[in-house]
Amino acid sequence: MIGLGFSSKVMAEAMGTYFLVFAGCSAVVVNKIYGSVTFPGVCVVWGLIIMVMVYSVGHISGAHLNPAVTITFAIFRHFPYKQVPLYILGQMLGSILASGTLYLMFDVDEDAYFGTVPVGTKGQSLMMEFITSFMLMFVISGVATDNRSIGELAGIAIGMTILLNVFIAGPVSGGSMNPARSIGPALIMQKYTGLWIYVVGPLLGTIVGGFAYNLIRLTDKPLREITKSGSFLGNIAKK
Template sequence: MAGDSESNGNHVLNVNLDGANHNPPPPVQKPKQEPSLFVSVPFLQKLIAEVVGTYFVIFAGCGAVVVNLAMDKVVTSPGISITWGLVVMVMVYSVGHISGAHFNPAVTIAFATTKRFPWKQVPPYIVAQVIGSTLANGTLRLMFSGKQNHFAGTMPAGSDMQSFVIEFIITFYLMFVVSGVATDNRAIGELAGLAVGSTVLLNVLFAGPVSGASMNPARSLGPAIVHRQFKGLWIYIVSPILGAISGALVYNTIRFTDKPLPEITKSASFLKGAGRSGSTSTN
């Protein structure tokens, strides 16, 4: 038996009848140390994706605001809403598989609160998002100077309380949708970008004239830093974070069910129902 164990290459402790141990015990292997968070190449790739993704989201969205103000309302309010929705959708599909396409400190904090994102990665993500937003607004300020230099940030059009409440509601709505399409495997994942972009478009369309429809502390911090205008900024930091956390928690509350998966997916999407029977069902 000892000869067989040695010939097949297995590391077996062989003991003779006299109790003499001729093979030393195998060395104890130390556990492999994981690379540090800040030197991990995949994590750095995620941070770069967040910087680039946030940059393009803010550059296009705030760019639409600046062009509209500088070019005699040529973009129009609906056009600004469409721009925000489209750029969010495009960037979700572009880098969502790399970094999760947060682009928003409120979303990152909400994911961490519901244990779907590690807390230790939250500060670097937020820094990356604020950097992307600040660089985007810095680029716009360099491009549009003089009479074309306009503040593309968010400020309350009415009372602070009015803007606080509406920012809470629309961010709640946004995070509720994000939780549904991006974290629930019963949803159609391919439509996540379309759903999130459409939600942003809808929110900006009706809430933009009231509060600016930020839903994103980085979106408001970037222009505030570049233009040094901090009036009402606390609203766009506190309210979206509270709204996003609430939206994620509420979706988590309704996520759990005792129904079997086939029964859930049978009516989980009207698109699936239409594909089978040609009509939607409320059952």
């Protein structure tokens, strides 16, 4: 039996991912059809919608909104493995429904495809997805799993990371960093070119990014405890 509390978490993930994909991909579609958003505008929309959703549902489900993030949290024991399948199901459902909504709303043809396909070589796209996903998970680990960070700023930090990464990766790979973001549009429009890149790249990138942050983490103690006695640099030197 699934408890009501956990059901609300899965629903929050589904709704959060729906709005994430709807807003971000809407910007892509509108820009391709009407040309009024511009590429920088698309980047800003992705960053803003992530920030908004983190603050909207982060206190309910953690606002993963990304199967790669969910799996990485589980690997590093920040999230129970038994909840992973339903979280991913909620995220995928949200992405598919959002993609379906956009497909019905707009006359989306091949040129207005709002999914992600490699623009450069497949190798370039894979590396770009890996590196940007690494950066994303590194930031998420810092602001969401380290109790020394300022938690209230998590949404801003994650949103700005997404904005930056889409600026970098958008022209090369589409800047997905999220298997659900790529799989939903691909299923609705049945366009699977290079889809494996947007599963393998983000998953490997987030796992290595999570590992890297855990590797450099100095202590689990809050910053106020570290600085309580002696100098901060002195305490770091002893680690």
